[in-house]
Amino acid sequence: MRVLSHVCCGPCFTAVHENLSQSGYDLAAYYYNPNIHPVEEYRLRLSHLERFCGRYSVPLIAGDYEVREYFAAVDGHEDKPDRCIRCYTLRLERTAELAAQDDYDAFTTSLLLSPYQYHDELRAVADKLSGEHDIEFLYRDFRPAYRRSIELSKSLDMYRQKYCGCAFSEKER
Ligand code: SF4
Numbered sequence: 001m002r003v004l005s006h007v008c009c010g011p012c013f014t015a016v017h018e019n020l021s022q023s024g025y026d027l028a029a030y031y032y033n034p035n036i037h038p039v040e041e042y043r044l045r046l047s048h049l050e051r052f053c054g055r056y057s058v059p060l061i062a063g064d065y066e067v068r069e070y071f072a073a074v075d076g077h078e079d080k081p082d083r084c085i086r087c088y089t090l091r092l093e094r095t096a097e098l099a100a101q102d103d104y105d106a107f108t109t110s111l112l113l114s115p116y117q118y119h120d121e122l123r124a125v126a127d128k129l130s131g132e133h134d135i136e137f138l139y140r141d142f143r144p145a146y147r148r149s150i151e152l153s154k155s156l157d158m159y160r161q162k163y164c165g166c167a168f169s170e171k172e173r
Contacts, residue, residue: 002026003138004102006095006109008033010049011153011160015145016110017056018152025138028104029053032063032094034070035087037167048159055156063094070166078168081118087166088117088125096126096133106136113142113149116164 003020007013007029020027031049036042042065053060073090074083092109099107109126111117123139130137153160163173 001105002028002103004028004030004095004099004104004107006091006107006111007031007049008091008110008114008165009045009161010052010158011149012110012113013049014052014152014156014158015149016108016113016142017052017058018148019140019142019145020108020138021056028059028061030061030063030095030098032091033165034064034066035091036165037067037170039065041161041165044159045161052156052158061098063098074166081121083166083168084118085121085125088122089129092126092129093133096129096135096137100133100135104135106138108138108140110142112140113146115143115146119143 003025005013005016005020005027013029017027029049031046033042036045046062050060069090070087073086077083077086088111095107095109111122112119126137126139163169
């Protein structure tokens with residue numbers, strides 16, 4: 001089964017990749033994160049993901065850095081959880097569109113690993129997009145593997161960021 005995984009960052013993807021690969025899924029990674037601020041941080045996270053994907057032969061697609069789309073999506077909704085739900089919607093909508101267009105069997109996201117995300121709301125967003133784009137959403141609660149992602153990313157000397165991604169989260173940390 002071919003699965004397109006939205007990837008928020010390399011460290012989260014380590015354990016998602018391990019879990020889904022062990023289950024026999026044929027994974028590709030999609031880095032679409034116009035929420036990340038500033039651009040240097042966006043590039044740093046991407047470069048460590050590229051290294052990981054190169055090591056494990058995972059095809060990686062880097063989306064456009066559409067900062068204006070991110071700010072338009074959250075405009076007037078800068079407080080949590082509203083802001084995050086809009087951020088999930090933007091990122092996962094692109095992922096579902098690409099997965100449907102390129103004939104993947106399903107899409108998923110490494111955001112499901114983080115205990116700091118609004119997991120139930122994230123799942124609801126993905127389920128809705130699954131219906132709208134006629135593409136299966138592969139749901140797994142990866143949160144029990146969060147500690148494993150820390151182990152893996154440390155052992156691979158990966159950059160581990162200190163804030164979720166957007167300018168708001170950098171200020172809030
Ligand atoms: S805190 Fe994270 S999920 Fe929420 S809007 Fe910012 S980058 Fe997106």
